[in-house]
């Protein structure tokens with residue numbers, strides 16, 4: 001069975017009408033989640049996590065930006081591409097102590113590194129100059145996460 005889309009809701013062109021402009025240029029949050037599996041161990045730590053073990057990590061990226069005329073803040077596909085290139089593909093099925101810069105591989109240290117990577121990638125690409133990182137959450141287990149927010153990172157910057 002075929003269905004003919006009524007003429008008044010067929011929208012294939014690039015035009016935008018007065019009513020639709022109402023939703024243009026609004027600051028909105030968008031989020032995308034990723035998982036990756038990695039091995040690590042902690043040092044300076046007395047407990048089971050000083051031994052080599054693995055996690056299925058979950059990373060949530062929350063960005064904000066202004067909607068363009070299509071109603072898009074930043075294309076989810078671009079978030080995926082940037083996150084995969086800069087973070088996920090570098091850590092998935094890797095030994096974190098070996099592939100991350102020198103750090104104790106806690107969720108806290110890792111999420112700060114991830115923020116810096118993502119921040120640099122967005123600036124370098126220049127595709128979405130109005131897009132800001134609002135929050136990154138990194139779950140190490142289903143019940144434990146570390147997070148950084150833009151406010152926390154900016155406060156650090158100004159304290160230096």
Ligand SMILES: Nc1nc2c(c(=O)[nH]1)N=C([C@H](O)[C@H](O)COP(=O)(O)OP(=O)(O)OP(=O)(O)O)CN2
Pocket residue numbers: 042049053105106107108140141142143144
């Ligand atoms: N503040 C932090 N504490 C701990 C970290 C960390 O990154 N930041 N990391 C670890 C270990 O890597 C450990 O693997 C994870 O700890 P934990 O949540 O205690 O693990 P469980 O398997 O017991 O988690 P449940 O979800 O409660 O079963 C230790 N501490």
Ligand SMILES: [Zn+2]
Pocket residue numbers: 040049053054055140
């Ligand atoms: Zn661990």
